[in-house]
Amino acid sequence: MAEASLLDLKGLNCPLPVLRTGKALRALAAGDLLIVEATDPMAAIDIPHFCREQGHRLVEEKKEGAVLRFIIARGA
Template sequence: MTSSADVLCDLRGLKCPLPVLKTRRRLKTLHDGDRLIVETTDPLAGIDIPHFCRQEGHELVESEKTADGHRFVIRKGMSATA
């Protein structure tokens, strides 16, 4: 399911606010338009990650509840501040 431009960020086991902080840090290393796949077990990530994307100008391509948490596909925004 991942393409060569997709980057996986496994944040399972981390609690708020670490999933958002580490997602932000990882996105800074990517090029505009690259996709980051984030996996987390933090129940608050279902609220925090979409909110972070809206505020920072990233596109939340996909948000999915998994057996043990959430999986997000985020496209780094062209106008997002790094």
């Protein structure tokens, strides 16, 4: 079963959420899950785009109040 890690990026502004997401994904094994929570509205654009460009799978994207929550499966 894939491991899951939580990355709390609430309060950080662009470009930090996507940069820190990339760094956290590099530390994971292929198939592992990263749960990202951010409050920067640009993360709703940046993180899905980053996943498409880098070959990661965006498993889920949800907004709860001001918090954007992404579940990302690390690509190969």
